[in-house]
Amino acid sequence: MDSRYIMEKSSVGTRVGGSDFNYRAGLSVLRNIRVPAVEKNSPMPAYTNGPVLYKFVMDGGSATEVKSEGISSNASGLSPGGRILHEVEKTDMGDQRDTGSTGILKRASPTHCPGTNGQLPGGYTYSDIRNPGIQAELANNFRATQGRSVSLTERQPLSSNHIPVPRNRKPSGHADKEVMAATVLTSLSTSPLVLNPSSAPTVPEPASRAWKEMLSASYSSSTSGNWSWDASDQSVPSTPSPPLTNDANKNFLLSSQCDDVSEDVTESTHFMFEDPIPRKRKNSMKVMFKCLWKNCEKVLSTSSGIQRHVRTVHLGRNSDSDYSDGEEDFYYSEIEVNMDSLTEGMSSLTPTSPTTCGPPPVFPPPLTDLPHSEHINMNGSQSHAPSLLSQSAPSTLCHIRTDHAYQGPVTHVRTVSIGEKRQPAAVTHTAVNKNHAVTTQAPKAASGTRKPRGEAKKCRKVYGMEKRDMWCTACRWKKACQRFTD
DNA sequence: CTTGCCGGGCA
DNA sequence: TGCCCGGCAAG
Numbered sequence: 001m002d003s004r005y006i007m008e009k010s011s012v013g014t015r016v017g018g019s020d021f022n023y024r025a026g027l028s029v030l031r032n033i034r035v036p037a038v039e040k041n042s043p044m045p046a047y048t049n050g051p052v053l054y055k056f057v058m059d060g061g062s063a064t065e066v067k068s069e070g071i072s073s074n075a076s077g078l079s080p081g082g083r084i085l086h087e088v089e090k091t092d093m094g095d096q097r098d099t100g101s102t103g104i105l106k107r108a109s110p111t112h113c114p115g116t117n118g119q120l121p122g123g124y125t126y127s128d129i130r131n132p133g134i135q136a137e138l139a140n141n142f143r144a145t146q147g148r149s150v151s152l153t154e155r156q157p158l159s160s161n162h163i164p165v166p167r168n169r170k171p172s173g174h175a176d177k178e179v180m181a182a183t184v185l186t187s188l189s190t191s192p193l194v195l196n197p198s199s200a201p202t203v204p205e206p207a208s209r210a211w212k213e214m215l216s217a218s219y220s221s222s223t224s225g226n227w228s229w230d231a232s233d234q235s236v237p238s239t240p241s242p243p244l245t246n247d248a249n250k251n252f253l254l255s256s257q258c259d260d261v262s263e264d265v266t267e268s269t270h271f272m273f274e275d276p277i278p279r280k281r282k283n284s285m286k287v288m289f290k291c292l293w294k295n296c297e298k299v300l301s302t303s304s305g306i307q308r309h310v311r312t313v314h315l316g317r318n319s320d321s322d323y324s325d326g327e328e329d330f331y332y333s334e335i336e337v338n339m340d341s342l343t344e345g346m347s348s349l350t351p352t353s354p355t356t357c358g359p360p361p362v363f364p365p366p367l368t369d370l371p372h373s374e375h376i377n378m379n380g381s382q383s384h385a386p387s388l389l390s391q392s393a394p395s396t397l398c399h400i401r402t403d404h405a406y407q408g409p410v411t412h413v414r415t416v417s418i419g420e421k422r423q424p425a426a427v428t429h430t431a432v433n434k435n436h437a438v439t440t441q442a443p444k445a446a447s448g449t450r451k452p453r454g455e456a457k458k459c460r461k462v463y464g465m466e467k468r469d470m471w472c473t474a475c476r477w478k479k480a481c482q483r484f485t486d
Numbered sequence: 487c488t489t490g491c492c493g494g495g496c497a
Numbered sequence: 498t499g500c501c502c503g504g505c506a507a508g
Contacts (some may be wrong), residue, residue, distance in 0.1 A: 458490065477500060480491055492505080497498100 121334070290335045306332040456484040 289306035291298040293314045300306040310331040458481040459471035468476060472483035 099504065460489065467500090474491085480489060487508100489508080490506090492503100494501100494503090496501080 289332050290334045293331050303332075304333075439447050456481075458484050 228374075289300050289303050291300075291306060291309060291314070293310065296314065298306070298309055298313075300309060306485075307329070313332055459475035462484065464472040472481055474480055474482040
């Protein structure tokens with residue numbers, strides 16, 4: 001019933017609309033390609049400059065997601081443009097955190113809004129994105145209730161005896177969250193941006209606020225695993241060649257269908273959350289804002305500056321216009337200039353996994369998430385992981401392919417060395433190596449690419465055809481050599 | 487062309 | 498699971 005589980009149990013590679021989810025035990029990295037629309041036009045970019053979300057799955061199922069490309073330093077949660085900078089999802093009792101003190105900069109989504117934040121007991125709008133069904137139900141209930149008498153009091157946590165309780169609603173725990181979600185949804189229905197005013201009682205709020213709430217509601221409304229951005233359903237982006245991270249949001253804003261909205265939430269929600277403990281952003285990091293617009297490498301030190309830049313230069317909007325739908329947010333990303341060693345590009349291009357310490361590995365931008373994860377796993381001890389393309393490099397320590405199926409007597413003492421000048425590192429076939437290989441091989445196979453030819457001479461070459469019986473079994477079977485691995 | 491080995495078939 | 502081989506791709 002709880003879509004959360006669907007989400008969290010999603011296997012690696014599960015895509016949610018324009019998003020890719022990669023889950024690892026205890027940690028899931030979500031690399032979010034923010035523009036489904038664009039995605040349709042091009043093969044799924046393995047990696048883009050899009051926002052990166054980190055999701056920390058806590059014990060008990062709670063999760064906090066952090067978007068790596070925070071944008072504003074405005075800790076108040078609301079940037080000048082009305083964007084929420086960060087938000088914490090509270091999924092369990094006592095799990096609330098004050099995001100205001102984190103110092104992590106999150107890319108703000110135009111759709112983000114503190115909503116009723118300060119007014120909620122929790123201090124922040126929290127979004128339970130996992131219970132679309134209930135939330136929708138609640139929303140309906142709320143509307144109904146609202147039609148009768150409820151007004152803004154919805155913002156207060158309502159006990160179930162004040163509102164119709166959905167039949168499958170949990171008695172407690174999520175209740176308040178659901179209420180909030182419902183509240184937001186209710187507000188959403190009143191938003192001018194929502195094209196479904198029929199059931200919307202008016203809420204005497206500033207449009208901007210309603211809008212924000214709508215957004216919050218959206219975020220909290222669903223975790224549909226399916227993102228389906230129907231091209232026909234969305235407005236044509238007003239911008240010529242927006243970064244991939246852009247359209248989704250735009251679509252989101254323009255979307256007239258709740259489904260779309262709620263689905264967008266799925267993704268959008270992620271960057272509302274942040275790890276209260278900015279683990280990966282500690283020491284001497286200077287935050288800069290880099291324009292993600294294609295071919296635009298502009299880097300500014302302030303979010304407002306970059307926003308202005310994007311708005312005026314790329315979006316063609318008046319620089320003096322206060323109006324901002326937040327679209328700019330998706331055209332720039334926060335980058336950190338690590339005083340130590342990191343380069344800007346790396347910061348923006350490589351979502352440093354919280355699990356990795358030290359400089360993030362350098363990957364070619366187009367790498368897919370999966371390989372990325374592999375590297376993390378495989379080369380945890382290496383300062384920088386080789387890309388898949390460089391696996392043939394002799395220096396690759398972990399490239400020990402062993403296939404037990406081919407290794408009956410593999411560990412037998414090598415007899416050899418007939419003319420072997422370059423002895424592969426794997427000459428010593430130890431069980432350790434095998435085990436290691438076991439752990440690292442599966443993902444490699446998943447990459448789908450043929451294993452690059454190793455540089456080491458194989459049995460065939462070493463022994464020659466005439467001594468085929470001396471080959472390792474793998475070689476005899478025309479499999480990857482087990483004896484002379486690369 | 488040679489070599490490595492993937493993918494798949496067969497027992 | 499063990500064994501074999503067609504065929505692909507890199508060199």
